Amino acid sequence: MPSTISKTLLLTFSTLTTLTSALPHLTPRGAAIQFGFPLTGGSSELPLTPLDLSQVFLVTIGRGVQNYTCPPGSTAPVQKGASTGAIAQLFDVTAKMAQSQDFVDLVTNIAQRNPRPSLEDVSVADAGLLNGEFEKACFHFFDAEGTPVFDCGDKGIILASKLDSVPAPTEGTAGVEGAAAVPWLELAAKEGSRGITKIIRIVTTGGSAPASCEGVGADEVVQVDYSAQYWMMNNGTMGSM
Numbered sequence: 001m002p003s004t005i006s007k008t009l010l011l012t013f014s015t016l017t018t019l020t021s022a023l024p025h026l027t028p029r030g031a032a033i034q035f036g037f038p039l040t041g042g043s044s045e046l047p048l049t050p051l052d053l054s055q056v057f058l059v060t061i062g063r064g065v066q067n068y069t070c071p072p073g074s075t076a077p078v079q080k081g082a083s084t085g086a087i088a089q090l091f092d093v094t095a096k097m098a099q100s101q102d103f104v105d106l107v108t109n110i111a112q113r114n115p116r117p118s119l120e121d122v123s124v125a126d127a128g129l130l131n132g133e134f135e136k137a138c139f140h141f142f143d144a145e146g147t148p149v150f151d152c153g154d155k156g157i158i159l160a161s162k163l164d165s166v167p168a169p170t171e172g173t174a175g176v177e178g179a180a181a182v183p184w185l186e187l188a189a190k191e192g193s194r195g196i197t198k199i200i201r202i203v204t205t206g207g208s209a210p211a212s213c214e215g216v217g218a219d220e221v222v223q224v225d226y227s228a229q230y231w232m233m234n235n236g237t238m239g240s241m
């Protein structure tokens with residue numbers, strides 16, 4: 001284990017019984033960043049057309065919440081409307097990926113078990129262990145139109161639209177309160193983006209909505225903690241990094 005890991009992480013690590021380190025990787029040839037693309041190992045994988053890992057310039061761990069509501073008449077929580085979406089702080093793990101992808105996968109999973117970071121757009125997040133180990137890179141939120149936004153400052157900004165979604169692996173990926181892992185996603189850049197042409201959400205832990213709206217008020221926002229890896233790509237058409 002690298003010596004830079006905080007005490008908190010080591011403690012949490014030692015109490016973990018299920019780990020994500022067994023994720024299979026699809027290893028690219030000639031990529032700028034030498035690591036593989038994780039596979040869910042399930043019946044479907046992100047299509048990633050074209051799969052060109054040389055476009056990956058920033059790998060982050062995101063830690064935050066997915067918000068859901070129960071509008072009148074709904075039986076299961078939904079992610080629609082002004083008060084829902086997601087909000088998260090993203091931390092730069094690009095350098096760490098080159099050393100050990102399995103370690104980054106493990107930290108991604110553990111991050112969900114650590115205290116929620118500040119969910120404000122602060123330049124240095126009060127983000128528990130991740131803040132100590134990795135620099136904050138991006139802030140993720142939904143804008144007034146309900147578009148997911150990842151603001152990575154001078155590294156770029158992406159207003160995202162969903163291209164593909166596949167179920168996450170189920171083993172060892174449930175959140176602290178048992179929430180299933182949110183799907184893995186491939187998102188494209190909409191107008192207003194700069195420097196980032198695609199973003200992939202993978203290696204997710206937690207974040208899924210509870211199964212039922214029972215006991216949830218009409219105005220209540222159900223917040224479910226999650227963590228994930230977000231990989232930012234630039235295909236060369238929006239300025240190189």
Ligand SMILES: *[C@@H]1O[C@H](CO)[C@@H](O)[C@H](O)[C@H]1NC(C)=O
Pocket residue numbers: 065067082083084085086087119141142221223
């Ligand atoms: C979701 O919940 C968080 C945490 O309370 C909150 O800060 C945020 O404004 C909520 N709404 C959206 C769109 O994320």
Ligand SMILES: *[C@@H]1O[C@H](CO)[C@@H](O)[C@H](O)[C@H]1NC(C)=O
Pocket residue numbers: 188189190197198235236237
């Ligand atoms: C690069 O990404 C942009 C934004 O998603 C897209 O419009 C464009 O078609 C892409 N170009 C290539 C060559 O993939």
